[in-house]
Amino acid sequence: MMNPFNPSISTPSGIWNPLVWILVFLLSLLIAYVIYLKGEKQRKKGMQEEIFLSGNKADGNTHIKASNIGWGYLEAMKGYYKLMRDIHTGIINDYVGWFLGVLATMLLIFLFWGGVR
Amino acid sequence: MSVWDFIITNAPALAIAVPLLGAFLTPLIYRAGRKTALIWVLSVLGFTEFLALLLVYLVNTYGIQVYVFGGNPSTLAIPPDSGGIPIRIIFTVDGMSAFTALISSTIGLVAGIYSVASEKGRGAQDKFFALLLLLVVGMMGMALTGDLFNFFVFLEINSLSAAALVSYRIHGGKAVEAAFKYAVVSSIGALMILFAIAILYGEYDALNMAMIAERMYQTGFSAMDMIAMALxxxxxxxxxxxxxxxxxxxxxxxxxxxxxxxxxxxASQASLYGLFRMCFTVFGLSANTHSLGWFLIILGLLSMFIGVTMAFLQHDIKRLMAYHSVSQTGYMLLGVGVGLATLGTSAFNQYGLFAMEGGIFHILNNMLYKGLLFLTAGAIIYRVGTSDLNKMGGLAHTMKFTAIFYLIGALAIAGIPPFNGFVSKLMIYESVYQLNPFLAVVAAIVSMLTLASFLKVFHSAFMGPKLYNVKEVPKSMLIAMGILSFFIVLFGIFPNIAMTYLVAPAAHALADPVGYITRVLGGGA
Amino acid sequence: MIFNAPFISVMILIIFGLYAMVFRRNLIKVVIGLDIVESAVNLFIVSLGYVKNGIAPIYTNSPGGAMVLPTPQALTLTSIVIGVATSAMLLSFCILIYRYYGTLDTRKVRRLRE
Known part of the structure; x- marks a missing residue:
């Protein structure tokens, strides 16, 4: 029978208990706070506290638009995204065509890769 | 017979009848004013939710429920003069059906509460609420029915009302375009299903899923069965x-x-339920479940990866989230596909069943956090008036609760503990890597990209300088989002509640087609 | 052979309908293709229940002889009703799309791209 106060789930290679996780999380927060308290008291004022964005000094009101976020990732994956944009045509005929294509593939899979168990 | 007995005896039928009747009465009651109609719609949805909970309780306590329309008593699946064939329309409710019915009615109730405020002041609301109830009918019917043709009818109710609801706000013709595309692909798909049902009917002379599975097992898996299964x-x-x-x-x-x-x-998760029901119960005994399982796994991998990478590209908040639902569906296909591929071997008990539980748990979690995210997107659009992320910014200054709810949903979908998404993802990772480590690697990469793109939305919509001077959204929308957030946190911290009462019965029901068939064909008593 | 004629025409109709859906560049023609597929499927269901020299299954005091199977006819009737609803909805979508976009060309009706 289920015990509501022991929410652990045993997985094939371990166990997951959210309450233990929360305890460890709080403990690590505490440790982080202790380390923070032990920090350097004589830190310098100036450059360290200023905000920079890609090497440029930014005031608190700079906002990055959504299309500019992840530019490096999108640039690196340019070829893949070009292919994907070409596939996503938005034409209704293609939607039906892909459906029929997968249908044919499924039939071929079952013809050549085993039908009856 | 008291009212209570009546409800318990007829719960599967009432779960369809109540919202169906409610849908067609809504335009009439709307004549008496918006408030009356809203009370009506919400009480119908609430009662449907109650019936779904009752079904879950009945299935967990008494096993598979069989309800025969026109049968006397209503559990008489095979009348004595029928020659051993279940001739009537039969609703068969097992753990998986009750699970799907519960998530369908829950999202219906939440959407009903949400639309009290979000649809205020828009035209043709009587039809809107009628269609909303019909959509609930479609989902519940697909989940509960044990009859193939009935399944097709509810699938069509589902797609027609959903397409009509998509086009509800015309939005310069764009919504109509989307609804047209949706309706065309759903209709051609439904026709293909009807064609397959006709093939099976011509071959086995039955429409009941259990009967077809039984006869298919006896006569062997023929070429026509293969075509029907592919369709x-x-x-x-x-x-x-x-x-x-x-x-x-x-x-x-x-x-x-x-x-x-x-x-x-x-509603598309209800189709997913249909997919699993067909794969396991109808074709599971006869077809080669190994290659069928791998078909689902490959579809799942493609869905996860292409869904999440396409999502990162989007700058329309709703489209971005829509691509994420594609990617989340991939997780479910992966989990249950691994279960299907190992069905009947010793590996099934080692990790296959656990993978299925993970996939099914993910359906529940996805309903909660994806529903929440769509609702927060709706709240943003309700206040800002655009869905373009490039034009948003600084909404967290004023829409504090929406920001918090969004953050809960985003962390849950990215699989950050202690929210619920982590539990099901952990279950999927730990089990699928035993079939092939590559599967778990892809799943983990997809999870990271999910977090990245939701951080992108959080940054561009909620952070930064105050661009819009907007108020927090009305209370009913906050209540709707709050309900879903509550369950996200609850199932995150106490996953064993969902596991014991919802997920494990569903997975065991799917994995046991013989039990389903004997329950129906054994007279249903 | 002659009794396979309905099934052969079903296949031909389905192929025609799918061809129209995949290769015709007009929204109305796509809907027409869908309706052709639907008629083909309906024909398939009805011809499944046909019995040679059978009579219509509507008599209480039947004049004797074999009856055609009633279940496929009931299924077809349901499917026709659903098909009418689908076509009506799709065609009304076409009207709205034409009103807002000024075209029915599928290559131009894609403002939702990406």
Whole structure:
């Protein structure tokens, strides 16, 4: 029978208990706070506290638009995204065509890769 | 017979009848004023939710429920003069059906509460609420029925009302375009399913799923069965938005109103239920489940990866979330596909069943956090008036609760503990890597990209300088989002509640087609 | 052979309908293709229940002889009703799309791209 106060789930290679996780999380927060308290008291004022964005000094009101976020990732994956944009045509005929294509593939899979168990 | 006995005896039928009747009475009652109609709609949805909970309780306590329309008593699946054939329309409710019915009615109730405020002041609301109830009917019917033709009818109710709801706000013709595409692909898919049902009917002279499975097992898996299986499986995979047949998903989800996106997302999970039901119960005994399982796994991998990478590219908040539902559907296909591929071998008990539990748990979690995210997107659009992320910024200054709810949903979908998404993802990772480590690697990468793109949305919509001077959204929308957030946190911290009462019975019911068949064909008593 | 004629025409009709859906560049023609597929499926269901020299299954005091199977006819009737609803909805979508976009060309009706 289920015990509501022991929410652990045993997985094939371990166990997951959210309450233990929360305890460890709080403990690590505490440790982080202790380390923070032990920090350097004589830190310098100036450059360290200023905000920079890609090497440029930014005031608190700079906002990055959504299309500019992840530019490096999108640039690196340019070829893949070009292919994907070409596939996503938005034409209704293609939607039906892909459906029929997968249908044919499924039939071929079952013809050549085993039908009856 | 008291009212209580009547409800318990007829719960499967009432779960369809109540919202169906409610849907057709809504336009009439709307004549008496919006407030009356809203009370009516919400009480109908609430009662449906109660019936779904009752079904879950009945299935967990007494096993599979069989309800025969026109039977006397209502559990008489095979009348003595029928020659051993279940001739009537039969609703068969096992753990998986009750699970799907519960998530369908829950999202219906939440969307109903949400639309009290979000649809205020818009035209043709009587039809809107009628269609909303019909969509609930479609989902519940698909989940509960044990009859193939009935399944087709509810699938069509589902797609027609969903397409009509997508086009509800015309939005310069764009919503109509999305609804047209959605309706065309759903209709051709439904026709293919009807064709397959006709093939099976011509071959086995039955429409009942259990009867067809039984006769197919006895006569062996023929070439016609293979065609029927391909038609049904591919169509239902298309209806649940698996890559490469997902193109209607971003169109449909992206243009619908926020609460309707959440509902259509669950409607496609009902198709996913149909897919699993067909794979396991109808074809599971006769077909080669190993290659069928691998078909689902490959679809799942493609859905996860292409869904999440396409999502990162989007700058329309709803479209971005729609691509994420494609990717989340991939997790479910992966989990249950691994279960199907190992069905009947010793590996099934080692990790296959656990993978299935993970996949099914993910359906529940996806309903909660994806529904929540769609609702927050709807709340943003409600206040800002645009869905373009490039034009947003600084909404967290004033819409504090929406920001918090969004953050809960985003962390849950990215699989950050202690929210619920982590539990099901952990279950999927730990079990699928035993079949092939590559599967778990892809799943983990997809999870990271999910977090990245939701951080992108959080940054561009909520952070930064105050661009809009907007108020927090009305209370009913906050209540709707709050309900879903509550369950996200609850199932995150106490996953064993969902596991014991919902997920494990569902997985065991799916994995046991023989039990389903004998329950129906054994007279249903 | 002659009794396979309905099934052969079903296949031909389905192929025609799918061809129209995949290769015709007009929204109305796509809907027409869908309706052709639907008629083909309906024909398939009805011809499944046909019995040679059978009579219509509507008599209480039947004049004797074999009856045609009633279940496929009931299924077809349901499917026709659903098909009418689908076509009506799709065509009304076409009207709205034409009103807002000024075209019915599928290559131009894609403002939702990406």
């Amino acid at each position: 049904i499986v591919v169509t239902l995979a298309m209806k649940c938005g698996a890559v490469p047949m997902h193109y209607w998903v971003p169109d449909g989800y992206g243009e619908a109103p926020g609460e309707i996106s959440a509902m259509i997302m669950v």
